[in-house]
Amino acid sequence: MPLLELFSGLGAAGIAWGGPVAAAVDQSPHANAVYAANHGFAPKAWNLAGVRSSQLAGLAAQRWWMSPPCQPFTVRGARRDLDDPRVRPLLRVLELIAELRPAVLAMENVPGFVASATRGHVRESLMASGYTLSERLLCPTALGIPMRRHRYYLVARQGGNGLHTTDFDPAPACTPSRPLTSYLDAAPDPALYLPEATVRAYGYSANILDGADPLAVGTCFTSAYGRSPVRAGSYLRDLGGVRTFSPEEILRLLGFPASFAFSPEVPLRARYDLAGNSLSVDAVRTVLREAGVLDAA
Ligand SMILES: C[S@@+](CC[C@H](N)C(=O)[O-])C[C@H]1O[C@@H](n2cnc3c(N)ncnc32)[C@H](O)[C@@H]1O
Known part of the structure; x- marks a missing residue:
């Protein structure tokens, strides 16, 4: 039906x-x-x-x-x-x-x-x-x-x-059946990394995950993600610094199939809105x- x-x-x-x-x-x-x-x-x-x-x-x-x-x-x-x-x-x-x-x-x-x-x-x-x-x-x-x-x-x-x-x-405590790293882009866009000054200003209030932690669990990504560094979704620390998750990574965490793609004409801000609302x-x-x-x- x-x-x-x-x-x-x-x-x-x-x-x-x-x-x-x-x-x-x-x-x-x-x-x-x-x-x-x-x-x-x-x-x-x-x-x-x-x-x-x-x-x-x-x-x-x-x-x-x-x-x-x-x-x-x-x-x-x-x-x-x-x-x-x-x-x-x-x-x-x-x-x-x-x-x-x-x-x-x-x-x-x-x-x-x-x-x-x-x-x-x-x-x-x-x-x-x-x-x-x-x-x-x-x-x-x-x-x-x-x-x-x-x-x-x-x-x-x-x-x-x-x-x-x-x-x-x-919600019960989470034991990830797959680590967070398995949802990440193979080659993250350098534009995802935050300026050091932003990390210094918001580092204490933002939720920053350790990319190497197999038990890391992200907070809820909302449509405000990327606009406000606090309470709109987690950030990730890796060897390159502290970065935002890409909209595609959020879709993977939401369980969308690998074949799902944003249309090229949809701007980055709108991609975060759509993923955060999904x-x-x-x-x-x-x-x-x-x-x-x-x-x-
Ligand atoms: C919470 S989101 C739903 C997300 C969706 N289920 C998904 O899989 O991504 C709410 C949706 O309702 C749409 N919407 C809000 N007001 C509406 C209206 N008055 N008529 C039609 N669509 C509306 C928004 O454009 C948005 O896509």
Whole structure:
């Protein structure tokens, strides 16, 4: 059964799904260019805040994925929750879910979503539309991947036994099944290295990993990575100095296939934005598999 990938970005959910994708929808031109170059078809460049019922119904998919913007719920943001206009596309899609009732839907967001009024609204709306919900938090570190990205996941099925489950355990300590070095570029771009003055100014507050440490685990890379030296993702110390991770290294840690590539016209800043906004393919696959949704792909 094909998947409808909403807020598709780079298409991580479709990669995790592994089966056919009916259509993707995203309003970002950069995301859509990279998506089209890698997935062989272009997403619909629709603003989901104003999407019409006939538009989504016309895509004829019974399985929907959505990874709506997380800024209304992030610890670093103002946490305006339902008052943030960036929640509107999610609320509009929820209205259409209540009307069109796809058999399965799944979504991802930041852990701050758990305590939000928006989550309460999502749960009430889905339960009123006859869905059984399973919610959890999962971090790729729990899968042996040396990068933190603790995220909220929801899988909802039409019908079911009505027994809603939640699993919000904290992420366990990580023992990498592959060292961080195995995700790194063979010949890092010299432009990735930070000036000594920056390292001196931020060295105490930035998270700098030892490239030779087999147990090194990176912090979560966000779309602010590279803009702010603190709290947006780890840096790496190697024989050449201290450097940023490349966008391609972040994609590898997120579980994208080696063949996935940014389109040449997409600037470096946009590559960090797209990678920092994306999903852990391995975590999404685990969530879908454990919810029994992948079996039907
Ligand atoms: C958290 S990212 C999702 C990343 C994606 N799942 C991936 O695999 O890379 C949110 C995405 O929603 C898109 N978006 C935000 N508001 C939107 C709207 N109103 N309509 C359509 N897309 C929107 C953004 O362009 C961004 O790509």
